[in-house]
Amino acid sequence: MASNPNPPLENSVLRSKIREYARDQRLECRIKAKDSLRIGLGQVKKEVAALESLDTKDVLGLAGRIKRRKHATSEDLCRLSLAFLQGNDNINAFAAIPGAIQVLVKELTGPHIQRQIDAVECLCNLSLGDAHVSEKIASLAGSYMVTYLDGKEERLKRSCLWTLSNILATCDKAGRILLQMQLVPKCWRLYSDPNGCQEDAGICLFLVVTHCLHHVSAEDRSYIAKTMHDINPQESGSEYFMYIIHQLDIVGQDHELGASQAECLLHFFENTLSSPVESFNIIYGVRVMANLVAIGNPKLIGGLADPQNFIKALNQLFALRDSQLNMDLMRLLRNYLHLNILDSNLLLDNLQIYA
Numbered sequence: 001m002a003s004n005p006n007p008p009l010e011n012s013v014l015r016s017k018i019r020e021y022a023r024d025q026r027l028e029c030r031i032k033a034k035d036s037l038r039i040g041l042g043q044v045k046k047e048v049a050a051l052e053s054l055d056t057k058d059v060l061g062l063a064g065r066i067k068r069r070k071h072a073t074s075e076d077l078c079r080l081s082l083a084f085l086q087g088n089d090n091i092n093a094f095a096a097i098p099g100a101i102q103v104l105v106k107e108l109t110g111p112h113i114q115r116q117i118d119a120v121e122c123l124c125n126l127s128l129g130d131a132h133v134s135e136k137i138a139s140l141a142g143s144y145m146v147t148y149l150d151g152k153e154e155r156l157k158r159s160c161l162w163t164l165s166n167i168l169a170t171c172d173k174a175g176r177i178l179l180q181m182q183l184v185p186k187c188w189r190l191y192s193d194p195n196g197c198q199e200d201a202g203i204c205l206f207l208v209v210t211h212c213l214h215h216v217s218a219e220d221r222s223y224i225a226k227t228m229h230d231i232n233p234q235e236s237g238s239e240y241f242m243y244i245i246h247q248l249d250i251v252g253q254d255h256e257l258g259a260s261q262a263e264c265l266l267h268f269f270e271n272t273l274s275s276p277v278e279s280f281n282i283i284y285g286v287r288v289m290a291n292l293v294a295i296g297n298p299k300l301i302g303g304l305a306d307p308q309n310f311i312k313a314l315n316q317l318f319a320l321r322d323s324q325l326n327m328d329l330m331r332l333l334r335n336y337l338h339l340n341i342l343d344s345n346l347l348l349d350n351l352q353i354y355a
Contacts (some may be wrong), residue, residue, distance in 0.1 A: 006236040041098045044129065055084040056093040061102040063093070063237040072107050077118040080104075084125035095136060101126075105141045113153055118288075119290070120159040127166035130276035134167040138174035142167075149190060154197065157190070161200040168207040175212035184208060191237060192230040202237030209247035216248065225250045225257070229264040233271035241268055242284040251291040262300040265292055268301075273313060282317065283325055290332040298339055307342050326353075 035177050062080055067070040072080075083090045094100055104126075123145075127137050143149035145160040164183065167174045187208070190201035208216065228250065229243055251257065251265065265288055272278075272285040289304075296306040304313065315330055333351075 007188050023130045026109070039178050042252045054079065054086065054090065056089050058096065059083050059090045059093045063097040067097065067099050068101045070103060070106065072117065072122075074118045077104070077115075077122040077288060079105065081122045081125045084122070084128065090128055091126055091133055094126065095133045095219065101136055101140055105144070106143055109144055113156065116148075117153070117156050117159060120148075120156060120163060124159055124163040124166065125223050127163050127170070129170075131171035134171040135174045135177075137163070138167050138171070142174075142178050143181050146178065146183050146186060149183075149186045158197050160189075161190075161197055161204050165200070165207050168204065168211055172212060172215075175208070176215045179208070179212060179215045179217070179220075184216060185223050188224055188227065192227065194232065194235050199237040202240040205244050206240045208246050213247055221248050221250065225249060225261065229260045231264070231268075233268045237269070238271075239278065239281050242272070242288050246284045246291075251288055251295070257292075257295070257300060259300070262292060263302060265289070266302045266304065269288055273316060279322065279325070282320070282322075283328060286317065286325065286328040286332055290328060290335055293332060293335040293339065296339065298341060304336075305339075305341060307347055310336060311347065311350045318351070318353050 021035075058065045059080070062076060062083070080094065084094070104119050104123055107115050108123065108172065110116065123137055123141060127134055142164075146162055148156055148160045151157060163177060169180065184205070187201045187204045190196045191198055191205060224244075225259055228241075231238065233241070245251065245265070269289050271286045272281050275281070289301075293301055293304075314329060314333060317325065337347070
C-alpha cells in the first residue's frame with residue numbers, strides 16, 4: 001500500500017541538516033582552539049587562522065604523530081576536526097594512514113568524558129568523507145557510538161547521532177553494520193524522550209528509512225509499531241514521524257494496529273492540519289492516513305469516520321492546489337469511499353477539488 005517517496009524532497013532536508021551540523025562543529029572547534037591556544041591575545045588570531053589552512057601535509061604529520069604516541073590530545077583532535085571540514089583530500093589522507101583512525105577510537109573509548117566528546121566530534125567531521133571512510137568508522141567505532149546513545153552525557157550522545165547520521169547518508173554497507181547493533185530501537189527511544197536529543201534522533205531515523213530501509217529488521221519494525229504512540233506531535237523532531245511510519249510500512253498488512261496506535265496517527269494528522277503548511281509533513285501524513293483507511297475498519301479512523309469531518313479535511317488540503325498532494329488525496333478519497341459509510345454522490349457533491 002505504500003507509495004514511492006519523493007527523493008528531491010528528502011535530499012533537500014538532508015543537505016540542509018548536514019550543512020547546519022558542519023557549521024556548528026566549526027564554531028565549537030574555533031572556540032576550543034582559542035581556549036587551548038591562549039598564549040596572548042595577539043597570537044590567538046594568528047593561531048586560529050593557521051588552523052583553518054591545514055593541508056594534506058599537515059594532516060599526514062598529525063596522523064603520524066598521534067599514531068606514534070598512540071594518543072591524541074584535545075588540541076590534536078580539534079586541529080584534525082578543522083582539517084576534515086576543509087575538504088575530502090584531508091579526509092582521504094588521514095583515512096589512508098593505517099592505525100590513525102584507531103587512535104581516535106582509543107580516545108573515544110577512554111575514561112575521560114571530554115576526550116570522548118573531542119574524539120567523536122573529530123570522527124563526525126571525518127564521516128563527511130566518502131563511503132570507504134564511513135565504512136571504516138562504522139566498523140571500528142560504530143558499536144561504541146551506538147552504546148553511548150544509552151548514556152547521560154547529552155553532548156556526547158548528540159555528536160554520536162550526528163556521526164551516525166553522516167554514515168547512514170553515505171554508505172549502505174556501513175548502514176547495515178550499524179543497524180545490526182540495535183541502532184533503530186536506541187534511536188527510537190531517544191526520539192520518544194522529550195528530555196533528550198529528539199531532533200537528532202529523528203534525523204537519524206529519517207536517514208535510516210531513506211537510505212537503509214531494506215536493512216531494517218522485522219523486529220525493529222514491530223518495535224516501532226508497538227511503541228509509536230509514545231511520540232508527541234508537539235515535540236521537537238515530530239515532523240519526521242509520518243515519513244518514518246510510511247517508509248517502514250507500519251500501517252500495512254504485516255502489523256495489526258490497535259486503537260492506541262490508530263489514535264496516535266490521527267492525532268499527528270490533525271496536528272498537521274492545524275499547523276503551518278509544510279509540504280513534507282502533509283504529503284506523508286496523507287499517505288499514512290490513506291493506508292489506515294484502506295484497512296477497512298471505520299473504528300480505527302476516529303473522528304474522520306464522520307463524513308463532515310472527512311470532507312472538511314479534504315477540502316482544506318485540496319485548497320492548497322498541490323498537484324503532487326492531490327494524487328495522494330484522491331487515493332485517500334477512494335479508500336474512504338470503499339468503507340461505504342455514506343452515499344458516494346453525497347460526499348462527492350460536497351468536495352471542492354481545484355484544478
